[in-house]
Amino acid sequence: MKIELIEIKVRRQQPSFDIHTTILDAVKKNGQELENGDILIISSKFVSMSENRIVDLAKVRVKKDGRELANSLGMDPSLAQLVVDEADTIFSGVQGFALAIKNGVVAPNAGIDRSNVFHGHAILYPKNPYLSAERIRKKILEKMGKKVGIVLSDSRLMPTRIGTTGVALAIAGFEPVKDERGRKDLFGNVLRVTQRALADDLCSAAQLLMGEADEGVPVVIARNTGLKITNRAIDPKSVAVPFNECIYMTGLSNQNLIEKMKKIRSQP
Secondary structure, three states, X not given: OOOEEEEEOOOOOOOOOOHHHHHHHHHHHOOOOOOOOOEXXXXXXXXXXXOOOEEEHHHOOOOHHHHHHHHHHOOOHHHHHHHHHHOOEEEEEXXXXXXXXXXXXXXXXXXXXXXXXXXXXXXXXXXXXXXXXXXXXXXXXXXXXXXXXXXXXXXXXXXXXXXXXXXXXXXXXXXXXXXXXXXXXXXXXXXXXXXXXXXXXXXXXXXXXXXXXXXXXXXXXXXXXXXXXXXXXXXXXXXXXXXXXXXXXXXXXOHHHHHHHHHHHHOO
């Protein structure tokens, strides 16, 4: 079967709207109907808007830790304070951006964004993205009788690469990772570490239609994916590797090895 990606255009919403009704109405207005097995990739910022996760930067009370972060990275103090408040871990940064972990995702400024929101404001991640995704899944099952999967999607920067791709911030209703360990490749080699990030793959594909500016496509339906629909609860542990097991995080933090390689490369 051919995998389909179907864009669902939605007019701009004001904060605190009913996201379940809005999505179902938009699907109908776009001339579509949901089918069992569909995966809905939904912009996490769209969900945040529905939950009124919007902050007026002028009203943020900046504390000592926020001022320290702002001074060290040349950030707006109000934004720096929000990063301190929202991040699970802050471990590095460059001018203007703090590199943090939020909900198991490495994200500049803990996913806080000042685009696609009112001027002078910032939009945060959903308060509990996995709970938000599960509520949307259950509401669609209740109202439409359709068993679908849900992904809350955000854009991310990849190390050493220009531009953004998609990343799954939260998942509900389908198995987000496929374990390929134990299978053989075309040359008969046994795969020992390979697992496929299916939810992230879907988010990157959906980004082709969602865009980053004024496209007005906060929802994409992925159809005929062949992914396994499930009722089991999905949580961050299903997709996120611990900090000390991540090859990027631990590798870039290994200063002893970095210094050793510098010395080797400097030798004639």
